[in-house]
Amino acid sequence: MSLLPKIRTIFNSILCSSANIPLGLRATCGSVRGFSKEIDVTNPHVDDFPIELDENPYQKDKIQCILCKHSIEPDYKNVRLLSQFQSRYTGRIYGRHITGLCAKRQKQVENEIAKAQSMGLMPYTMKLIDYVNDPQLFDPDHPTRPHSH
Numbered sequence: 001m002s003l004l005p006k007i008r009t010i011f012n013s014i015l016c017s018s019a020n021i022p023l024g025l026r027a028t029c030g031s032v033r034g035f036s037k038e039i040d041v042t043n044p045h046v047d048d049f050p051i052e053l054d055e056n057p058y059q060k061d062k063i064q065c066i067l068c069k070h071s072i073e074p075d076y077k078n079v080r081l082l083s084q085f086q087s088r089y090t091g092r093i094y095g096r097h098i099t100g101l102c103a104k105r106q107k108q109v110e111n112e113i114a115k116a117q118s119m120g121l122m123p124y125t126m127k128l129i130d131y132v133n134d135p136q137l138f139d140p141d142h143p144t145r146p147h148s149h
Contacts, residue, residue, distance in 0.1 A: 064102070065099075065100055065101040065102045065105050066100065066101070066137055066138075067101060067105045067109075068102060068105060073108075074105065074108045074109045074112045075112060076112045076113075076115040076116040076119065076121065077116075077121070079116055079121050079122055079128070079131070080131055080134065082109065082112055082113050082116055082122065083122065083127050083128055083131040083134070084131075084134065084136065084137045084138075085099055085101075085109050085113065085137075086113065086122070086127050087127065087140070088126070088127045088132060089126065089127075090125070090126070091123060091124055091125040091126045091127065093109070093110055093113055094138075094140060095147070096145075097143045097144065097145040097146065097147045097148075098138065098140055098143045098144070099137075099138055099144075100138055100144035100145070
């Protein structure tokens, strides 16, 4: 008779006995080469589990555009608001990377400016002088996002 089966049975009995295994661990009985041990999750004495977090601490805060944050709907009759998104010197509409608006509100602002211009409420080529000294919603010289070009 070979010694190998006897060694296996002795080794398995040592592995499967709970006296030699520290708290929170239990042996996987089976092969001699499988020295793997499983963690007993039901045992409250195990302190080496990762801490459960409710939220990701590295997640950035969601940035909302200024119109969505204050729930403002752009309207073609509100020329004072729409003129904030128009260049003072050229009358050109500022892009999303400058205004910081979301795509939905930027499209609404562009459509409402075009509507106000076609109805004669806003000029095409410059900003109305009445609205030049209004407080700015954003800084056109320092864009919120880099431009793609």
